[in-house]
Amino acid sequence: MSKTSRRKFITTGLAAAAGASGIAVAARVARQHGLIPPDGGGFYGPGETLTYAAQRLLGRHAMAREFSRSEISQNPFANEVDPLGDEFKRLQAASFVDWRVTVDGMATRPGSFSLAELRSFPRSAHTTMIGCEEGWTYIAEWSGVPLSHILDRVGALPQVRYVVYRSIQPDWWESIDMADALHPQTLLALGMNGNELPVPFGGPVRMRVPRQLGYKSVKYVNRLTLTDNLKSFGKGKGGASPESGYAWYAGI
Amino acid sequence: MGTSLPITDRGGDYGRDRGGRDLQSSASEELGSAAPAAPRKRHSAMVRVTHWISTLAFLALLLSGGEIVLSHPRFYWGETGNVNMRPWLNLHLPSSRDTVPTGYGFVLPDQNGWSRYLHFQAAWLVVGTGLLYLLFGLFAGHFRRNLLPAASDLSLKELGNSVVRHLRFERPAAEEAWSYNVLQRISYIVVIFVLFPLMIWTGLAMSFGFDAEFPMAVRLLGGQQTARSLHFLATIVLVLFLLVHVVMVILAGFRNRMRAMISGGAIPPTE
Numbered sequence: 236m237s238k239t240s241r242r243k244f245i246t247t248g249l250a251a252a253a254g255a256s257g258i259a260v261a262a263r264v265a266r267q268h269g270l271i272p273p274d275g276g277g278f279y280g281p282g283e284t285l286t287y288a289a290q291r292l293l294g295r296h297a298m299a300r301e302f303s304r305s306e307i308s309q310n311p312f313a314n315e316v317d318p319l320g321d322e323f324k325r326l327q328a329a330s331f332v333d334w335r336v337t338v339d340g341m342a343t344r345p346g347s348f349s350l351a352e353l354r355s356f357p358r359s360a361h362t363t364m365i366g367c368e369e370g371w372t373y374i375a376e377w378s379g380v381p382l383s384h385i386l387d388r389v390g391a392l393p394q395v396r397y398v399v400y401r402s403i404q405p406d407w408w409e410s411i412d413m414a415d416a417l418h419p420q421t422l423l424a425l426g427m428n429g430n431e432l433p434v435p436f437g438g439p440v441r442m443r444v445p446r447q448l449g450y451k452s453v454k455y456v457n458r459l460t461l462t463d464n465l466k467s468f469g470k471g472k473g474g475a476s477p478e479s480g481y482a483w484y485a486g487i
Numbered sequence: 488m489g490t491s492l493p494i495t496d497r498g499g500d501y502g503r504d505r506g507g508r509d510l511q512s513s514a515s516e517e518l519g520s521a522a523p524a525a526p527r528k529r530h531s532a533m534v535r536v537t538h539w540i541s542t543l544a545f546l547a548l549l550l551s552g553g554e555i556v557l558s559h560p561r562f563y564w565g566e567t568g569n570v571n572m573r574p575w576l577n578l579h580l581p582s583s584r585d586t587v588p589t590g591y592g593f594v595l596p597d598q599n600g601w602s603r604y605l606h607f608q609a610a611w612l613v614v615g616t617g618l619l620y621l622l623f624g625l626f627a628g629h630f631r632r633n634l635l636p637a638a639s640d641l642s643l644k645e646l647g648n649s650v651v652r653h654l655r656f657e658r659p660a661a662e663e664a665w666s667y668n669v670l671q672r673i674s675y676i677v678v679i680f681v682l683f684p685l686m687i688w689t690g691l692a693m694s695f696g697f698d699a700e701f702p703m704a705v706r707l708l709g710g711q712q713t714a715r716s717l718h719f720l721a722t723i724v725l726v727l728f729l730l731v732h733v734v735m736v737i738l739a740g741f742r743n744r745m746r747a748m749i750s751g752g753a754i755p756p757t758e
Contacts, residue, residue, distance in 0.1 A: 279601075282608030294700030302566070310571035315586055364566065364711065366695060368599055369558040369584060371569035372711055446699050480600025486696025487607060 269396065269412065273465045273473040274483045287484040295414045299445035302362045307428060308373035313435035316404065316454060323403050323455060331439040336385075336423065340399075340461035343390030350439055353425060356380040356388075361420050363445040365452060368485065375436075376429065377443050379422035382459075386416065391461050399460040399468055400442050402453050409453050409474035410465055410483075411444055420445050423456065448485035450476050529665065529747035534629065537620040538748055540612065545725070547609035551602040552722060558583045558599050562719055566710035575716070610690060617683060633667060634676055640669035659739050664753055671735075674728065682725055689718040 265271050270288035274280070319327075326334050337347040348356075360378035382398065398416040401408040415421050424443040425432055432438035437454030444451045465473040477483045530538075560582055561574035568574065570587055583595040624630040639645065649670050659668070667675065691697045692705040692714035708714045736744045747753035 279604035279608050282604065282611050285611050286607055290694075290696040290700070294696070297696075297699035299695065299699045300702050300705070306566065308567050308569075310569070312569035312571050312586075364695070366693075366711065367559075368603060370555070370715055371559050372567045373569055374567055446696050448695065480604075482600075482604060482607075487694040 272482075272484045273410075273471070274477050279482075283482055283484065286487050290484075290486045291412075291414055296418070297446070299361070299363050299420050302364065302374050304362060304376065306374050307362060307376060311373040311375055311436070312371060313433075314367065314449070316435075319434075319455075320404060326403075327434065334439050334457065336440060336457055336459065338385060338389045338459045338461070340459075341392040341395045341463060342386075342461050343392065345389055348385075350425075353380055353423065353440065357384055358425075359419065359422060360426075361422075361445065363420065365443075365445070365449050367449045368481070375427050377422060377424045377445075378426040379424035379432075379440075379443065381419060382421045382423060382442075383417045383419065385423065385459065386461070389461075394463045395461040396463045397461075397465055397473065399462060399465070399473075400453055400456050401458040401460075402455045403457045404455055406475055407453055407455075408469070409442070409451050409476060410468070411447075411451065415444055415446060418446065424452075446486055450481065451485050527665070527753060528751055529753040530751055531627070531629070532751065533620070533623045533627070535748055535751055537616050537623075540616045541620075544609040544613035544616065545729075547605055548613065549722070549726070551606040551609065554583075554598050554602040555606065556719065557581070557595055558597070559587060560589070561587070562716045563712040564710070564716060565712055568712040568715075610687075613683075614687060620679075634672050634679075636669045636672040640672075645669065656738065663739070664743065664747075674731075678725070678728055682721055682728070685721050686718065686725070689714045689721065693718065 262271070265284065265288055270291055271284050272287040275284040275287070331350050334350045335347045336353065337345075339345045357380065358378055359381045360376060362374060362376040364372050364374045366372040386395075386398070395413065397410045397412055399408060399410040411421070420443075422443045424437065424441045425439065427433065427436055427438075432441060437452070437456075440456045442451070442453045442456050460468075462468070465471060469475070470478050472478050473483045476485070556578070557580060560578040560580040561568070561570075562576040562578075563572060563574050580589070581591040581593065581595050582589045583597050583599070585594045624634070640649075646669065649668060653670060688704065689708065691701075692708050693711060698705045698711070705711055705714055708717060743753050
């Protein structure tokens with residue numbers, strides 16, 4: 236082995252060792268700070284973790300872009316949903332007076348709120364864009380109860396790390412971390428463009444997470460669960476989307 | 488090490504390929520040693536490694552990006568666009584969603600899950616590789632030495648001559664095996680400093696999370712759908728570049744150019 240190739244060999248070895256231990260340290264720090272998403276393992280884990288960690292580090296509290304009322308889309312697209320179930324239809328026939336959102340899990344005062352109660356809670360509104368992972372978008376004014384208000388009301392325990400939310404429709408559920416759950420723009424949406432939230436757009440209650448793609452804004456929400464671990468939900472990937480091959484974090 | 492690389496074969500290869508004309512003498516002059524001399528060094532290890540990683544990432548991005556487009560093969564300007572709005576460009580392709588009016592009587596299977604995973608993984612890979620290449624290019628003089636065109640080559644006359652030589656498919660001059668010509672330099676500069684940054688910018692501008700952090704990224708472009716349209720248009724330009732690039736490599740001598748980009752050595756020119 237010549238002198239230069241030996242030097243090259245040693246330098247390369249040192250660089251590789253430094254790189255490997257650097258990654259190990261970074262992974263440990265990331266885990267401690269909750270920067271690894273539930274789908275952070277496997278072949279696509281590195282890319283997912285980098286995206287999630289980068290966006291959380293760069294702007295945990297950043298606000299989704301808001302638009303003026305004149306920018307509200309005249310032709311919003313509701314997207315299609317599976318045929319609505321019998322339970323939904325029964326509640327719909329009674330104008331949703333019996334619709335309830337149950338909040339359970341790690342809370343000191345878990346409870347259940349009727350639509351009328353939700354409407355009486357402090358309300359917030361924003362004109363934001365919703366976009367589908369397919370590539371299409373529209374802008375609407377969304378109004379509803381900030382999720383953070385619900386978490387306050389039920390006395391969410393400090394160790395809660397995720398909010399799992401479910402639709403009345405079968406197998407439709409997602410989860411978000413506390414950065415989004417406590418974010419002021421994250422709403423249990425009850426209204427759209429000044430009216431009650433229409434059924435095709437998720438009425439009577441839709442989770443609205445404006446910093447993520449539309450598939451995190453689950454329609455027909457009737458249950459929230461506060462947890463420190465997603466492992467016990469479904470296949471442990473944190474939502475119906477990850478279980479069907481989509482990323483858990485949809486900020487990109 | 489590296490016995491699968493043509494290190495030990497080179498002498499034999501180049502004797503066979505070129506019939507030994509002038510080669511022995513020019514190689515001997517260069518290296519001042521007896522045959523069989525190793526081919527001369529063409530590309531640095533950093534250029535070769537980043538070139539192939541970028542190639543891999545680009546093909547992954549192209550495949551997954553094309554697949555994602557199939558879920559909505561329509562493009563709009565401004566902030567918003569959906570099936571209820573008029574696109575400026577409709578690719579008239581079959582779609583993986585039955586909500587898109589395509590005119591075809593069938594719907595393709597949904598592949599967006601792995602496509603999106605792969606797209607962002609490959610994007611991180613190409614961004615990381617690009618940053619490494621950028622540092623190397625700036626500090627090791629690669630940009631200044633190999634990419635910056637000489638001032639004398641930038642006159643209209645010289646540029647015109649170079650274009651004419653290319654259009655006539657003239658064999659490249661001997662020194663072009665060792666240095667890029669002016670059109671190569673300009674196109675590489677455009678790809679590296681204009682198109683790649685534009686792809687990253689327009690890609691990030693489609694991200695709701697990123698736009699919350701840096702709203703100007705999407706405002707400056709003119710909207711989220713404009714970012715998507717520009718991302719698509721820049722892809723077309725990059726694919727055209729890739730096609731021309733590969734054709735030129737083949738015309739200029741596929742074996743020698745590939746060898747230069749894989750093992751780093753190239754056979755000294757005979758002409």
